[in-house]
Amino acid sequence: MVSFPLKPRRILAKIRLWRKSRSRWDFATFLGLVVLTFLWVVAQPAIARDGNSSAQASEPISLLQEGTQRYQAGQFSEAAAIWQQATQEYERQGDTFKMVQALNYLSVAYQDLGQWEEAQRAISKSLDYLQAQKDLESEEIALFAQTLNNQGSLQLARGETETALETWKQAEDLYDRAGNETGRLGSQLNQAQALQVLGHYRRAQSQLEKINAQLQKQPDSLLKAQGLRSLGRTLQTVGDLVQAKTVLEQSWRISEQLGATGDTGATLFSIGNVARDLQRGDVALSYYQEAAKKARTPIARLEAQLNQLSLAIAQCRGKTASCSTELRPLLSEIKGQLIPLQPSRSTIYAKVNLAESMMVLGENPQNTAQWLATAVQQAKQLHDPRSEAYALTQLGKLYRQTEQFTEAQNLTQQATQIAQTINADDIVARSAWQMGQLLRQAKETKSAIASYQTSINALKSLRSDLVTVNRDIQFDFKESVEPVYREFVSLLLQPGATQEDLQTAREAIEALQIAELDNFFQEACLTAHSVQIDRIDAKGAVVYPIILRDRLEVILSIPQQPLRHYTTQLPQEELERTFQKLYSSFYLGYSGEERLLIARQVYDWLIRPVETELTQSNIKTLVFVLDGFLQNLPMGALYDGKQYLIEKYSIALSPGLQIFPKGLETEKPETLTAGLTEARQGFPALPGVQSEVKQISAEVEAKVLLDREFTRSAFQDQIKAKDFNIVHLATHGQFSSDPEQTFLLTWDDRINVKDFDRLLRANQQGDRAIDLLVLSACQTASGDRRAALGLAGFALRSGARSTLATLWSVSDRSTAELMAEFYQQLSRADRNLTKAEALRQAQIKLLRTPAYNHPYFWAPFVLVGNWL
Secondary structure: OOOOOOOHHHHHHHHHHOOOOOOOOOOEEOOOOHHHHHHHHHHHHHHHHHOOOOHHHHHHHHHHHHHHHHHHOOOHHHHHHHHHHHHHHHHHHOOHHHHHHHHHHHHHHHHHOOOHHHHHHHHHHHHHHHHOOOOOOHHHHHHHHHHHHHHHHHHHHOOOHHHHHHHHHHHHHHHHHHOOHHHHHHHHHHHHHHHHHHOOHHHHHHHHHHHHHHHHHOOOOHHHHHHHHHHHHHHHHOOOHHHHHHHHHHHHHHHHHOOOHHHHHHHHHHHHHHHHHOOOHHHHHHHHHHHHHHOOOHHHHHHHHHHHHHHHHHHOOOOHHHHHHHHHHHHHHHHHHHOOOOOOHHHHHHHHHHHHHHHHHOOOHHHHHHHHHHHHHHHHHOOOHHHHHHHHHHHHHHHHHOOOHHHHHHHHHHHHHHHHHOOOHHHHHHHHHHHHHHHHHOOOHHHHHHHHHHHHHHHHHOOOOEEOOOHHHOOOHHHHHHHHHHHHHHHHOOOOOOHHHHHHHHHHHHHHHHHHHHHHHOOOOOOOEOOOHHHOOOOEEEEEEEEOOOOEEEEEEOOOOOOEEEEEOOOHHHHHHHHHHHHHHOOOOOOHHHHHHHHHHHHHHHOHHHHHHHHHOOOOEEEEOOOHHHHHOOHHHOEOOOOEHHHOOEEEEOOOOOEOOOOOOOOOOEEEEEEOOOOEOOEOOOOHHHHHHHHHHHHOEEEEEEHHHOOHHHHHHHHHHOOOOEEEEEEEEEEOOOHHHOEEEOOOOEEEHHHHHHHHHHHOOOOOOOOEEEEEEEEEOOOOOOOHHHHHHHHHHOOOOEEEEEOOOOOHHHHHHHHHHHHHHHOOOOOOOOHHHHHHHHHHHHHOOHHHOOHHHHOOEEEEEOOO
16 A cells, blocks of 8 residues: 555545535536547557558558557647558558548547647548448447547537537447447446536436446456546546545555556546545645656656645745745756656646746746746647647746736737637636736726637636646636636726626626536536516616725616616725624624614615615615625615615515526415424524414415424425425525535435435426525524525525525524515415515514514525516
8 A cells, every 4th residue: 555644544534524615626627538538448459450460551550559659648749640641551551440540549639739620520531431331340330439439529629519429329339339348438428528518417427327336347457447537537527526536546446456556646646636626735735745656657747746836835825935945846856857858738738837836936937938938839849739829828927927018918819819729718718818917907998808708708618618627727716717707897897888888797797696606516507598677677676786806886777777887996805894894793782883884884885876766767676686795795784874775675686687587476375394493413493483384384375394204305205296386494504605515404414505406306397496495594604705605506506486595594483473474475365566575574574573673683584586
């Protein structure tokens, strides 16, 4: 067993205790899919057969193998040239089988080079020859399957995901006919990736579980270890980090038992990446160190050491000087290993990775520039435009850092143009953002806006399928995605902004909300639907407060009127301090006078400038699309000096009208009510839930599950058995920015937010959906500034048209009174009230009850989604 600074089994024990968290690389998935992982193994029978051929064929055989060596070394252009030569030689000889094999390899190289038309021509030629054959033998059927696998990879890279899925299903069938288990599993892994891209996450997960079950049945072998490693990496890309860790550990065990040192090192490297995604940097460093020791090739050792270096730098930010001294030996070792290596995509990426670490450590800019210039030159020599664009982007970043802005612009523009030519949206997103920053700095606002728009368009196209598993070009939401949107909006919302500017800014901030929720779930799980406010509610206005680095911007949308915006010039830090004070002031014991002063201050920022317009337009409902820490604040408790906002308007929250659901069902609602009154799983009793459930049942027809009856399975059975309009859950729960810490409590279990949709969607057929989901007694996680993400997550994941929840846990007795009034208002015979107005009336009743007039009792209730 391997030797670690921490014993391996101790590390494994610690890993098993890790909670699953969001992946560090946020939007990542494969471009070069698992088909390429399996390509060489599947091809071996054909290559071995070539070895028994005549002397006349010896030259193309060696060319085929030489091309393979070049490809595996990352020298894709050279590999393509060699395979092109082999293809021509086989065609001259009339050997169709070998020619198709060479064409397959050639297409793979062209795909890596971004030469899509050439890749397609190679595949099409392969298929033409294969389809012309009759009575294919087993080897030829496997080759046909390999060609289809390759075609599917090309189709996915070009955005033809559904077609790719069907192609890979055909490939799987052919591999099955040929009795080729390895190829069949590779095709299934590819299908899982396609399902992920299409948004079929449950089907993708089911597919991966099926593959894992098949691998488990196989006897231990090196091929099984490699298959498990590929599966583990795929699980990591779809965000299932706990299962990825389990599968990779099994691969580690097998390869180590077989004495396959290189494979063991590769798997340890992958486990280190999972540990890093789980924010366990100490454990990840141990794995990287051991992976470097066991690496079979210089580039594998370098990749482990470079990840070790970048992670060590990330862990000691704020003390860069001491870090530079401590890490200098490792830095020098990496440099020494890189210099003698032959140029390849891997070595180019390594140089760029190294340069980025050098920039953070404050190394001599001239030395850093030399590494990057060499990387650019080598990429040109290899005719590798992706590597060239990647290196140019980083070199432009260095020139910007050293205030050589003209050179920075030229380099960044080159990078963007090259990346756009080969449809490398991941690089476009970075380089276009960098160009936008440079143009903004140069006061070229119009051009800067265009560059930001290019970056955002690229990010949108990458929602489901960011194109690489390589850690060098991964995206971190807080560092590489969110700032693009905010800087773009900041540019648009300037004095004199046009209606087009305001509309674009509004769309961008809604897109940011969607991206943030995608990041929360680690899935591109939300479908955007653009809906105009005046088509929803002629008496509703939408308020978009946007927190920027140097100011607070607010966009207001009133039906049948132009958009308008207004500004408060205060730095972000000061704004957020005020928002935090307001949040704290809602708790009992805080000075009432001070609370009202802070609530009035925030009212002045958000509402005061448009009071007249709202009154003149006869607005009855305010819908807030809240940003940042504002998501944790109850807007109804803002104060104008005389009244709370809830006394003037019905209030609702929305993550953005782009994902606004369909309208409310109007028939008498059927309700499923479930709750806990007794203490469970370390949470205190909720005696008021008994009264709450009783009062709700008096107002609406309800099926009740209380205490021992409220189990996970019983709840699921009820959901499956009947279409409920309302689902009311009076139980402990928590909203958090971590989906694993966002849950509801049942008698025997916790329902995680990611599992919640499985239960609630069981009865949602066609256009049927739950009209209202009520989450009573839940609260946002203490100290979590982004906890409201969990609330929005529950609201959207459930598929319910609207969700009523609480920002903090309040007295269950006052909650019972509010809920009774809310349902009474909803069930009124005339029922002209919207859900938002019914909630407002219930809150006002509490507000006017002496025992509960403090905002602590009535303010935390918020309605998310359809307010009608």
